[in-house]
Amino acid sequence: GGSVRFEDVQFSYDPDRQILKGISFEIPAGKTVAVVGPSGAGKSTLSRLLFRFYDVTSGRITIDGQDIRDVTQESLRSAIGMVPQDTVLFNDSIFYNIRYGRPDADADEVREAARQARIAHFVEGLPNGYDTPVGERGLKLSGGEKQRVAIARTILKSPPILILDEATSALDTNTEREIQAELDRVAEGRTTMVIAHRLSTVVNADEIIVLEKGRIAERGSHAELIEKG
Ligand code: ADP
Numbered sequence: 001g002g003s004v005r006f007e008d009v010q011f012s013y014d015p016d017r018q019i020l021k022g023i024s025f026e027i028p029a030g031k032t033v034a035v036v037g038p039s040g041a042g043k044s045t046l047s048r049l050l051f052r053f054y055d056v057t058s059g060r061i062t063i064d065g066q067d068i069r070d071v072t073q074e075s076l077r078s079a080i081g082m083v084p085q086d087t088v089l090f091n092d093s094i095f096y097n098i099r100y101g102r103p104d105a106d107a108d109e110v111r112e113a114a115r116q117a118r119i120a121h122f123v124e125g126l127p128n129g130y131d132t133p134v135g136e137r138g139l140k141l142s143g144g145e146k147q148r149v150a151i152a153r154t155i156l157k158s159p160p161i162l163i164l165d166e167a168t169s170a171l172d173t174n175t176e177r178e179i180q181a182e183l184d185r186v187a188e189g190r191t192t193m194v195i196a197h198r199l200s201t202v203v204n205a206d207e208i209i210v211l212e213k214g215r216i217a218e219r220g221s222h223a224e225l226i227e228k229g
């Protein structure tokens with residue numbers, strides 16, 4: 001399960017300014033749709049609506065045919081996982097940071113998720129910026145390592161629906177490539193909405209939606225969009 005549909009969605013944060021205008025698209029269960037467009041186009045707003053941080057002004061969003069306004073906040077939260085642009089770690093060990101989305105998980109499950117995200121070696125460490133000096137349990141994590149913590153969290157939570165907010169701009173090319181491969185692996189078989197700035201990072205998406213000023217300006221496969229220029 002986990003098909004997501006946006007049906008003629010309009011949205012405004014303030015009554016005098018419409019942000020999303022008649023957005024309709026579907027992410028079939030297990031498929032990936034990428035939303036590409038310039039800054040300010042409304043990409044993050046789409047993900048906030050799917051999480052119900054805000055409700056649509058008109059139209060509707062459904063998961064497996066059910067309006068998300070009829071779903072409890074709790075089941076919505078367990079159905080949707082997010083790998084954000086900037087992972088904010090809280091002041092506890094990486095272990096607890098990974099377990100955050102699934103407090104019921106046992107230690108072996110947490111370690112397995114860490115292993116799959118290739119951070120098993122620092123699972124007991126503490127993120128930097130707090131009281132622990134670097135070198136004891138204190139870690140100085142790079143952007144890529146923080147992304148891996150978010151990936152481990154998502155592997156553990158294993159949600160049917162995934163939002164990937166592509167954060168690759170802050171990473172160097174090699175790290176970007178590695179993280180991209182990890183994200184592709186996590187997205188495999190999940191209903192995935194990828195938010196991206198560039199077409200070049202979403203070559204494998206089943207459909208790409210180009211958002212401009214709150215409207216769908218173009219849609220199609222990567223090859224189709226490249227052909228149109
Ligand atoms: P993108 O993710 O494509 O950069 P956003 O969805 O973040 O775009 O923003 C779309 C528009 O909505 C922008 O003009 C932005 O300034 C505006 N916006 C975003 N968040 C808010 C908010 N909380 N209140 C009012 N306007 C907002």
Ligand code: ADP
Nearest residue numbers: 044047048051077078080081082084100101102
């Ligand atoms: P959980 O269910 O484990 O609380 P979520 O998958 O709902 O986690 O969200 C993961 C993290 O991403 C949370 O800290 C949440 O606040 C944040 N988040 C969710 N949606 C957005 C969004 N659209 N933009 C930025 N951060 C978000």
